[in-house]
Amino acid sequence: MSTKPDDSNGQQGASDELAVSSLATSNALAKLLIEKSIITGAEFTAKVSAERAIFKRIRK
Numbered sequence: 001m002s003t004k005p006d007d008s009n010g011q012q013g014a015s016d017e018l019a020v021s022s023l024a025t026s027n028a029l030a031k032l033l034i035e036k037s038i039i040t041g042a043e044f045t046a047k048v049s050a051e052r053a054i055f056k057r058i059r060k
Contacts, residue, residue, distance in 0.1 A: 033039045 030044050034041050
């Protein structure tokens with residue numbers, strides 16, 4: 001049984017799929033950059049935190 005509201009146009013499903021795809025792509029890219037020592041985990045974490053702060057300011 002689904003806990004998501006029914007969307008007869010399938011827009012919610014498409015949005016969910018896009019979000020999952022974007023997250024998987026970002027995660028894979030970050031892992032590759034860290035594994036290949038192009039960036040460190042700390043650098044990645046710092047950049048993600050800075051980007052989150054920007055998005056939070058924009059959303060207000």
